[in-house]
Amino acid sequence: MRIEETAGIVRVTTRTIREYGRVGLLRERERHPNGHRDHLTLLDAPGAGGEEIYALLGPLASDPAVLALYERLDELAGAPADDPRIGPLAAEMVAAVPDAVFAAIPADGPVVAGFEEALLAEFAPAQAEVVRRVMRAFTERGRR
Template sequence: MRIGEIAALAGVTPRAVRHYHHLGLLPEPERLPNGYRDYGVRHAVSLARIRRLTELGLGLPEVRDVLADDEGRELAEVLEELDADLARQEAAIGERRAQLRVLLDQARQGTLPAEGPLSPGLTELLSAFSPSGSATAAKDREHLTLIDSLAAPEERDRLIAALRPLAADPELTARVKELYVRLDDLADASPDDPRIRPLADEFAASVPEAVVDLFGGASEATRDHPYGEALLADFAPAQEAVVRRLMERLADRARGNQ
């Protein structure tokens, strides 16, 4: 058989056959006097086996190891690893589909947050606590959506669990909304405005203890991190001063909890 014929028989391309020769997966056949390769049944069987293994998900280096093991021990080990990997993928797909169903329900009901698809936990939190009309509260929502997208799932879940008491306490929620209004009022104020210190202190006192334990100890490092600097630069000067003092107060509370 010529290369095109054996490729068609095995359901691959002639280019793939040449690539398998190059990698040492498929032995080179003898050449005819005219220089063409002369493939036999043994080559067709090997080529079909390579195709089956790659269709199972094995990489070509793994296929090489399997073909080199005449007793099949390597194949059993590789297939076990492949099965475990597929099980992990199946679990991950199941989790993503569950999240997708929640998002679909929200989209159909018109309750999907304006920030776009978020984790169910953060969507619930933002729905329960959403200071409308506050520019600085909107910035905090943006920061939370960024964390929701970039943080590891376990870190995201801890954050949402720590913030949940804020949304569950109507009195605390009302107080924080009032603090956001006062923070908005500092948009055009100078960095030495006398309202800065008391506002930051009241904000710090309103932060749930679980949030302090989660983030307070990292407040000082956050200010020196590029994201921390970008976060602060997102506020007007007087508002930035409030946030800086708030970070300091949270760090003090976190050290006191240790």
């Protein structure tokens, strides 16, 4: 599968997939005879609670309340990084995640250098600030 196809499926840019590879989130895959690589091994973390976390998060993908939060995140596309909607939205996003997800995250899980920068590069300033706050809350809550 070409990188463009993978990017379309997971709804990120090819730049993001390449950056994830650069910072070590994606394993470097050998090329097939046709010159393509399989990129759909995003966040493959065997033994790190990955499958359990995905199973717990799966139902959220179709929850109307969670989808409404993402619509609110989309509304911040043109807003500055100090928009007053950022704090409440970040807090609501964290609150939407079941406690079982945090329990499934290993306390000594891998921290990949450059992950935050690669992820946030895809967002507008206000959106990036929401995601940054959510990530920090996840880190803090996961350590409890």
